[in-house]
Amino acid sequence: METRELRYFVAVAEELHFGRAAQRLGMAQPPLSRAITQLERRLGIALLERTSRKVTLTQAGAVLLAEARAILSAVAAAERRTLRAAAAHPSLVLAVKSGTAGELLRKLLDAYAEEPDAATVDLLLCEAHQHQRLLQDGHADVALLHLPFDSAAGLDTETLCTEGQVVILPVWHPLAGRSRVRMADVTALPQLPMARWPRPDGSYPDGPGAEVRNLTQLFQLIALGRTTAVIPESAGADLHRDLTAVPILDAPPVTTVIAWPPGSRLRTVADLVRVATRL
Incomplete structure (x- = not known):
């Protein structure tokens, strides 16, 4: 299989529509359809189920989609790293x-x-x-x-440091004046539900807390009294005047x-x- 064929297949498999996939690739639809058909014939299997109303992936097509994404990602990574290594x-x-x-x-x-x-x-x-x-x-x-x-x-890793965690609170909150708290104190804050961070797939877990993607969003929502969060101690070092970080005695280390x-x-x-x- 050629990387060109894999790019064509990924576009169709993600769009599940030949017209949209062709537009995304900047090409006409007929040659795209022929390329996918030729790929299926060479492999001897069906990668897509086509009807007049929709396009769906077969089980084999789903496997190839995952493999093709990884291959194309590796090719792009190799190109980027090679160019950086060759720079003056x-x-x-x-x-x-x-x-x-x-x-x-x-x-x-x-x-x-x-x-x-x-x-x-x-x-x-x-x-x-x-x-x-x-x-x-x-x-x-x-x-x-x-x-x-x-x-x-x-990934390959090396450990650099281990630290405790803190809860971030608005300065007007009753717990903000304490020198330390426990996790039970934090989870018993119905008026300040825990913020929800996205999963690797981008979805959020269920719950009453605010959906956040970064610390800027998080700190603003905490200052407004909408949510709270438990974060590494170092991440709460430079807070605005309307926020405070309280160490948590029994939080797992980071x-x-x-x-x-x-x-x-x-x-x-x-x-x-x-x-x-x-x-």
Whole structure:
């Protein structure tokens, strides 16, 4: 199979409509239909069920869709990383969730900049659960993750630090004046339900709390008295005057790791990981 055929198939499988898929690919519909038919004939199986009213995936088609996405993502990642490696001035892209790892990130960037052959580090600020995709498709070379909130499945990692968690509250809340609380105190706040973060597929769990995607949204909603959240201690270090962070005695610890794609051969990544673990 050629990557061109895989791109054609993915477009049709995602749109489930030949006309829309052709428009997305910037081509006419007849050659797209012929290309898919030729692919099915060569494989000897049906990938799509076609009727006059709709197009659906067969079981084999669903398998090929997942495999094709991974292949095309790997091809794109290889192209992006190769181009960065061939640049006159070496660089790497570090993905970090917006508003997190502030002090650690500053120390890491400062220490790495002092290395004799330091590359330019481009920061890619992202939202929850985007790290894996960014590393897999080559948009990022390395990332800072917070376990267990982020998934490090399929990635190589080195542990950097472990910290406690805090609950973020508006300053007028009765618990805001305490020096520490327990999880039972936090979960017993009916007027401030826990914020809901998206799952990896983008959907949100059920619940009364506000739907949030980043810390900027979260902090604004907490200041308005609409929700609350339990986050790593470092993420609550630089709060607005209308918010406060209260340590939680019995919250599970959060571990920050530096992660990169398995099998990476980029010297810049190896150097950055070495500096991070030394810190």
